[in-house]
Amino acid sequence: MSEVFLPATLAGLFPIMEQNPDAVLLAGGTDLLVRIRASGTRPQAIIGLERIVSLREISMNDGTIRIGAMATHQHLLDSGIIKSCIPVLHQAVSALGSPQIRHMGTIGGNICTASPAGDTLPPLYLLDACLELTSKAGIRTIPISGFIAGPGLNTLQKNEILSAVLIPARVHGTGYYRKVGQRRSLAIAVISMAALVMTDPDGIITGFRFAFGSVGPTVMRFPDLESELVGKRFADEALSEAGKEAARRIMPITDIRASAEYRRMVAETLLLSIREELP
Ligand SMILES: Cc1cc2nc3c(=O)[nH]c(=O)nc-3n(C[C@H](O)[C@H](O)[C@H](O)COP(=O)(O)OP(=O)(O)OC[C@H]3O[C@@H](n4cnc5c(N)ncnc54)[C@H](O)[C@@H]3O)c2cc1C
Numbered sequence: 001m002s003e004v005f006l007p008a009t010l011a012g013l014f015p016i017m018e019q020n021p022d023a024v025l026l027a028g029g030t031d032l033l034v035r036i037r038a039s040g041t042r043p044q045a046i047i048g049l050e051r052i053v054s055l056r057e058i059s060m061n062d063g064t065i066r067i068g069a070m071a072t073h074q075h076l077l078d079s080g081i082i083k084s085c086i087p088v089l090h091q092a093v094s095a096l097g098s099p100q101i102r103h104m105g106t107i108g109g110n111i112c113t114a115s116p117a118g119d120t121l122p123p124l125y126l127l128d129a130c131l132e133l134t135s136k137a138g139i140r141t142i143p144i145s146g147f148i149a150g151p152g153l154n155t156l157q158k159n160e161i162l163s164a165v166l167i168p169a170r171v172h173g174t175g176y177y178r179k180v181g182q183r184r185s186l187a188i189a190v191i192s193m194a195a196l197v198m199t200d201p202d203g204i205i206t207g208f209r210f211a212f213g214s215v216g217p218t219v220m221r222f223p224d225l226e227s228e229l230v231g232k233r234f235a236d237e238a239l240s241e242a243g244k245e246a247a248r249r250i251m252p253i254t255d256i257r258a259s260a261e262y263r264r265m266v267a268e269t270l271l272l273s274i275r276e277e278l279p
Contacts, residue, residue, distance in 0.1 A: 003045040010052060010163075014136040017159045020045040025161060027070060028104035030097070031113045049161070055108075058082065060169055066132075067165040069108025073097070073120075076107060086167060088175025088194055089123040095179045096120070098186045108162045114148045116218060121148070122194035122211040123177065125219045127167045134163040141166065150217045173198035173207055176274040180266050182257060189214045190258040193270040199234045206230060210242075210271060215250040215263050222246055236275060243271040 005023070007013040017023065023045035026032055036043065049055060055070035058079045065081055073093045076082045083090050096102060096110075096119040110120045111131065121144070129144045136159065144165075147155050156162065173196040181187025191214045198207035208229040211221045225242050232238040252263035 002042045004048065005045065006048045006051050008051045008053075010054065010134065013047065013049070013052065013161070014159060016047055017161075018136070020047070021158070023047050025049060027106040027109040027112075028072060030101050030105040031109055031115075049108075055163060060085070063169050065167040065169045067107055067167070069111075069162045069164055070106050071108075072104065072106050073102035073110075074099075077102065085169055086123070086127060086172065086175070088126065088172070088177055088196060089120065089167075091175060091177035092119045092123045092179075092192075092194060095177060101186075107165060111144070111147070111165070112154055112156065112162055114150070114152055114154045114218075116151050116216060117189040117192070117214045119179065119189065119192065119213070121219050122192055122213045123175070124165065124167075125211045125221060126194050126196050126209045127172060130166045131162055132164040132166055133157075133160050135160040139163070145219075148218050171198075172196050173209075178270050178273055180270075188257065191215055191252070191263045191266050191270070193267075195271065195274055197234065197274070203234050205232050205234050205238070210246075212246070212250055212267060212270075215252040215267060217251070220250055222249060234275075236272060239271045239275060243268045246271070 005016045007016055024043045026046050026048045049070055055068040057068045058071055058081055059066050060081050065085060073096050076093045107120055110118045124144050130141050131144055131147050133140050149155055176195045179189045179192045181190055193210060193212050195210040200206050208226050211219050213219055225245055229238055229242055247264045247268035250267055252260040254260045
């Protein structure tokens with residue numbers, strides 16, 4: 001049996017972490033409990049974060065949207081701030097798991113799991129999200145791209161937790177999220193793509209960002225291809241060219257969900273697919 005701790009405050013959490021160096025942190029448990037069961041072993045101790053209310057808050061202050069790491073995916077879907085200010089994240093979360101998973105799973109757990117298929121990750125990369133990491137020693141903030149180090153790998157230090165996600169509350173452009181899975185719901189992404197597009201009244205691109213998930217060890221972006229789109233008409237030709245080049249550069253693998261060739265083929269069409277939503 002694992003010993004279970006449920007601190008109610010951050011001040012109460014850190015001494016428990018120090019005294020139980022082999023303990024694992026539990027948020028919603030939708031990744032962790034599956035992993036524990038598959039491993040066939042029990043951790044010495046489990047520290048649940050669910051009672052630390054301050055880790056669940058979603059707020060906007062001084063130009064920054066702050067999402068507590070323990071905000072569940074359903075909290076994000078219900079939040080007016082997320083829906084109105086960063087709809088691309090809202091779209092991604094609506095495609096994540098099932099109602100049960102969205103009520104239990106948290107944004108912090110999705111980030112810390114660092115799966116190449118994590119649905120919140122492509123939008124967070126595009127939105128210049130930074131992560132607030134808290135330990136007894138204080139708070140440090142790093143960009144999400146510096147936190148995720150590879151499949152299942154993050155740069156959290158000993159006795160440190162992810163406490164919040166920080167996103168600049170500026171105009172980010174129109175957001176799109178595309179997820180291709182093996183079925184319509186409850187599917188892990190075979191490939192995903194988030195995009196943020198800004199155009200002028202004549203339909204000329206003034207800003208373009210896109211990021212792919214599930215086609216490399218981490219989220220993949222191509223800033224040079226994004227810059228090349230600026231100044232071009234937001235039309236099939238430019239998107240098709242960028243899609244072809246991105247499909248050449250991604251690093252997909254063949255796994256139980258799809259072949260690398262299939263992922264490359266779909267990547268080529270995903271950018272084009274965002275034009276379908278235009279009037
Ligand atoms: C049936 C099913 C379907 C799923 N579908 C999807 C899907 O469509 N898309 C998708 O992206 N994911 C999916 N998942 C994976 C999972 O639900 C998500 O990744 C979820 O966001 C994980 O959050 P959690 O709170 O449950 O994390 P947990 O399982 O509690 O934790 C995951 C890991 O992160 C660590 N951790 C959690 N919070 C913190 C923190 N604040 N600080 C430090 N470390 C922390 C834990 O120690 C653990 O190692 C699915 C899972 C299942 C079981």
